[in-house]
Each structure stands twice: as C-alpha cells, then as structure tokens.
Amino acid sequence: MRRRAVFADRDGTIIEDRYYVADPADVALIPGATAALRKMRELGFALVVVTNQSGIGRGLYTLADYRSVAAETERQLARAGMAVDATYFCPDGPGGDPRRTCRKPSPVMYRKAARDLELELSNSYFIGDKRSDVLPARKLGGTGILVRTGHGAMHADGLDDDFRVVDDLAAAAELIGRLESGGESPGRSPAP
Numbered sequence: 001m002r003r004r005a006v007f008a009d010r011d012g013t014i015i016e017d018r019y020y021v022a023d024p025a026d027v028a029l030i031p032g033a034t035a036a037l038r039k040m041r042e043l044g045f046a047l048v049v050v051t052n053q054s055g056i057g058r059g060l061y062t063l064a065d066y067r068s069v070a071a072e073t074e075r076q077l078a079r080a081g082m083a084v085d086a087t088y089f090c091p092d093g094p095g096g097d098p099r100r101t102c103r104k105p106s107p108v109m110y111r112k113a114a115r116d117l118e119l120e121l122s123n124s125y126f127i128g129d130k131r132s133d134v135l136p137a138r139k140l141g142g143t144g145i146l147v148r149t150g151h152g153a154m155h156a157d158g159l160d161d162d163f164r165v166v167d168d169l170a171a172a173a174e175l176i177g178r179l180e181s182g183g184e185s186p187g188r189s190p191a192p
C-alpha cells in the first residue's frame, strides 16, 4: 500500500520566513515545528518538504546558497532528532508558463515525490503559509491546511472554505491527529 504524506512548505512554515532565506545563519526553526513533524511521523505519514525558491530564478541567491540553507535546516532538525523523508525545491521565478513550471501551486513537485517515494497523493495533507501551498490539495485530492505563521495571516483572509486555517505547524499536527481519529470532519473550517 502506498504511504500517505504530509507535504510541508519550508519558509514561513517550518523555518521563520526572513525574506528570501539565503544565509544559513538566518535559519531558525519555528517554535513547535520539530515536535509537529514528529507527531505527523508517528501518525504514519511520510514527511516531504516542498519549497518554491524563486530567489534562485530571480538571481537573488545561488543554488549553492539554497543548498547551504537546506543543509542547515536539516542540521537543526537532526539536532532535535528529526529528519524529513525528502525535500523538493523549485528554482523558477514567477511568470513562467504555468503548464511547465514546477512552481507551486503546480503539481509537478508533488507528483515527482509520489513517484520517488511511492506516495498516495489523494488523502495526503498540503500545509503552508500561502494559498499556493494549499491549492494543490484541490487538484491532487487531499486536505489543505494554511498556517498563520510566515505570510499566513495575510493569506488566511478570504481563503476558500475548503481549506483549513490553523495558527502554526504544531496546530496543524493536532488537527491532523483529530481528523485521522475521526474526531473532526475534513473540509470547511468551523465558523469563527
């Protein structure tokens, strides 16, 4: 049987979004993120980081800069005893052909992860601080959860109600726990 996955955005979701994180010295895990990932792992999900890195395509930083930030993120997670199963990044800037770019909300990175790791995309979770992080849930069949960290507070306003909105990755893990135990139905967020 194919494993289900939690697809989590990186900047503003797992680490603080410091406006194009390009220096390992700027990497800071969001409080509770490691414990949240551990909880998702314990629920049986593969953990996949899916990140748009348009700063590469825009010429703001290099692939090597990206790699050193990714390595520092992994190092900080490892220090807390966590590791994700895989990380996918898209270097494209905005404005490319939407049918060709890997840039989220394109399904390209998710489909590649599904092939590489034998994942079931439908019934997976799609988490991030932007609308483009949760939109793939609609196309691929899964649950999109917007976190209010990073740019999330801004993107939560007017977000379509087939997506869920929570405070942070820790709250997302708790929501997934409730959904998985049947304690809450997916889809529409409760009215505020």
Ligand SMILES: [Mg+2]
Binding pocket: 009, 010, 011, 012, 013, 017, 128, 129, 130, 150
């Ligand atoms: Mg983000």
